[in-house]
Amino acid sequence: MDATPTNSPIIAAYLERTPGSAAAYARALNAFPSGITHDNRYLRPHPLSVTHARGARKWDVDGHVYVDYVGGHGALLLGHAHPAVTARVTEQLAKGSHFGANHELEVRWAELVRELMPSAELVRFTSSGTEATLMALRLARAVTGRTKILRVRGHFHGWHDHMAMGFQSHFDGSATPGVLDEVAAQIVLVDPNDEAGLIAALDASDGTIAAAILEPTGSGYGQVPLEPAFVATLRRETERRGIVLVFDEVVTGFRVARGGAQAALGVTPDLTTLAKILAGGLPGGAVVGRRDLLERLDFERARALGVEKIAHQGTYNANPVSAAAGLATLELVRDTDAIERAHAYAARLREGARAVLREESVGWLVYGQHTGLHLFLDADGHGRRPTGLRPSEVKARAATEIARKLRPAMLAQGVDLAPWPGGPASAAHDDDDLDVTLVALRAAVRALKEEGELG
Numbered sequence: 001m002d003a004t005p006t007n008s009p010i011i012a013a014y015l016e017r018t019p020g021s022a023a024a025y026a027r028a029l030n031a032f033p034s035g036i037t038h039d040n041r042y043l044r045p046h047p048l049s050v051t052h053a054r055g056a057r058k059w060d061v062d063g064h065v066y067v068d069y070v071g072g073h074g075a076l077l078l079g080h081a082h083p084a085v086t087a088r089v090t091e092q093l094a095k096g097s098h099f100g101a102n103h104e105l106e107v108r109w110a111e112l113v114r115e116l117m118p119s120a121e122l123v124r125f126t127s128s129g130t131e132a133t134l135m136a137l138r139l140a141r142a143v144t145g146r147t148k149i150l151r152v153r154g155h156f157h158g159w160h161d162h163m164a165m166g167f168q169s170h171f172d173g174s175a176t177p178g179v180l181d182e183v184a185a186q187i188v189l190v191d192p193n194d195e196a197g198l199i200a201a202l203d204a205s206d207g208t209i210a211a212a213i214l215e216p217t218g219s220g221y222g223q224v225p226l227e228p229a230f231v232a233t234l235r236r237e238t239e240r241r242g243i244v245l246v247f248d249e250v251v252t253g254f255r256v257a258r259g260g261a262q263a264a265l266g267v268t269p270d271l272t273t274l275a276k277i278l279a280g281g282l283p284g285g286a287v288v289g290r291r292d293l294l295e296r297l298d299f300e301r302a303r304a305l306g307v308e309k310i311a312h313q314g315t316y317n318a319n320p321v322s323a324a325a326g327l328a329t330l331e332l333v334r335d336t337d338a339i340e341r342a343h344a345y346a347a348r349l350r351e352g353a354r355a356v357l358r359e360e361s362v363g364w365l366v367y368g369q370h371t372g373l374h375l376f377l378d379a380d381g382h383g384r385r386p387t388g389l390r391p392s393e394v395k396a397r398a399a400t401e402i403a404r405k406l407r408p409a410m411l412a413q414g415v416d417l418a419p420w421p422g423g424p425a426s427a428a429h430d431d432d433d434l435d436v437t438l439v440a441l442r443a444a445v446r447a448l449k450e451e452g453e454l455g
């Protein structure tokens with residue numbers, strides 16, 4: 001563990017409040033690198049150890065309750081342990097968790113995806129979003145016979161080799177540790193919202209780019225939002241140049257709109273990658289899209305085309321329990337106002353946070369769209385345009401001393417922000433959650449002021 005900064009009352013208060021989490025973390029440190037199992041759970045002096053969660057709240061081993069803005073890393077549009085999802089999962093578990101065979105739920109799950117997202121002519125389930133983007137790029141390379149992949153700086157597409165650089169570090173595209181230089185050399189990075197740069201990059205690599213992949217509302221669920229015009233240009237240019245356009249809707253799918261960001265933007269990609277809400281909080285992902293592309297996975301079609309079929313296994317693909325959770329979740333997405341409620345809550349949260357910061361004379365930028373809340377912790381941030389932020393400065397801001405203290409300061413007040421900092425709101429957040437969050441933000445800001453972190 002880091003040496004505890006004993007001169008920080010914020011950290012001291014957090015330590016005092018969470019002895020059970022500290023003890024759990026001491027054990028975790030013996031088992032896991034950094035004592036965690038996902039980089040985004042890294043928190044000094046220790047992360048929370050959570051016992052259970054319901055709706056918009058979760059509880060730690062010390063018995064404290066928190067308004068949750070991590071939202072299962074974005075998987076939980078409906079909040080934790082939604083009764084309908086829990087019932088379907090329990091029912092399925094009792095029937096069996098793995099048949100190693102086709103089953104009805106996977107077909108109904110895929111049918112619902114296709115109904116909500118018309119670009120999904122065919123569906124292939126995977127176990128995660130990382131696997132989905134890996135397969136999407138492989139399909140694109142196989143079909144086009146080209147090798148390069150165009151991506152946007154700051155955009156995250158999972159942790160596999162082809163997507164390992166340029167989203168939190170290595171913004172020059174150089175290989176991250178363990179990734180081959182030859183792999184990194186196939187990646188063409190462009191800056192968000194830089195149309196001239198995009199065209200120049202496409203021209204420079206003309207005829208060699210297999211796919212362009214992006215988070216359609218911007219990196220990190222809109223930390224640096226994309227201008228719709230940039231996305232439209234990318235669609236036009238990729239179509240013109242025979243490049244497969246992949247929308248990574250792992251986060252935005254069934255969140256921005258029932259049909260994902262593509263429905264909201266009115267842009268149809270060639271392939272879409274899905275996960276998170278897709279599987280209702282259980283492991284699951286999918287690559288969906290144009291029939292002629294997905295057919296590379298089809299035994300008969302590949303034979304008929306005279307091409308080698310792309311192999312694809314995956315023990316947990318379309319697992320029945322994930323299918324049950326996904327189906328229950330997507331039915332609620334389709335049939336209720338869950339998305340609209342989550343959007344409305346997030347709008348009130350952003351407005352409330354802006355008012356608190358204004359009253360406290362703190363110049364941070366508060367922004368976000370649909371269910372998103374983003375805080376750019378710069379003293380003059382409120383004068384910035386979100387679309388003009390640079391991915392590297394957003395990452396750098398999230399790693400400052402202020403950011404490192406903001407989360408424990410909020411936790412001490414009963415609010416668990418996502419580490420961006422910010423968070424996705426869910427349909428389970430209500431007026432009480434909003435009140436708790438805004439009171440917590442004011443208290444956290446005052447605590448930061450007292451420590452001299454805000455000038």
Ligand SMILES: Cc1ncc(COP(=O)(O)O)c(C=O)c1O
Pocket residue numbers: 073127128129130131133156157158159215248249250251275276285
């Ligand atoms: C946009 C995006 N793509 C891909 C992934 C990878 O998904 P998974 O964590 O399921 O592998 C994530 C995960 O956060 C994501 O946000």
